[in-house]
Amino acid sequence: MTLALQAVASLIAILVVAWAARRMKLGGDPRIRDEDHARELANEAIDGFEPVDLALDRARVGAMLRDRRGRVMVLRRHGAHFAGRLLTDHSGVRLDRNTLTIATGERRFGTVTLDLGPAAQEWAASLRHLDGATRPGAGQ
Structure with a gap:
């Protein structure tokens, strides 16, 4: 049970970090549009x-x-x-x-x-x- 809670908490933390990075426009693959x-x-x-x-x-x-x-x-x-x-x-x-x-x-x-x-x-x-x-x- 504890292991399952840790896994869920880790997954939530990863999703929050990914959301924050996307929101701040970090990373990605910038290209010159035109x-x-x-x-x-x-x-x-x-x-x-x-x-x-x-x-x-x-x-x-x-x-x-x-x-x-x-x-x-x-x-x-x-x-x-x-x-x-x-x-x-x-x-x-x-x-x-x-x-x-x-x-x-x-x-x-x-x-x-x-x-x-x-x-x-x-x-x-x-x-x-x-x-x-x-x-x-x-x-x-």
């Missing part, structure tokens, strides 16, 4: 960043974005949220067919691999104009 959502996330990452060109990762876990000033941001999922960084040069960029791998040099942000489909080649080529003249985090 281009408008990617634009919102970019503006949240760097205030005033307004993309005019973007490519979404096929799994919707990241994106490449460019604003009118020519700044390029890589957006990636970071836990249950998204984080963005401005790219300052193309030295850490590697193209492999439809995927673009970007080593930001930032330990906390890490390396990002995005499956951009055919757009990966266009983005890789366009990143060659980045020369490192803009310091990391410019515009933040």
Whole structure:
């Protein structure tokens, strides 16, 4: 009888924790819904960043974005949220067919691999104009 009560109490506790986590929107599998959502996330990452060109990762876990000033941001999922960084040069960029791998040099942000489909080649080529003249985090 005591064992049965403990099992029921444990099950109730698990359900309460699961309900609380869901209510607080913890965990889950966040994805970029569409281009408008990617634009919102970019503006949240760097205030005033307004993309005019973007490519979404096929799994919707990241994106490449460019604003009118020519700044390029890589957006990636970071836990249950998204984080963005401005790219300052193309030295850490590697193209492999439809995927673009970007080593930001930032330990906390890490390396990002995005499956951009055919757009990966266009983005890789366009990143060659980045020369490192803009310091990391410019515009933040």
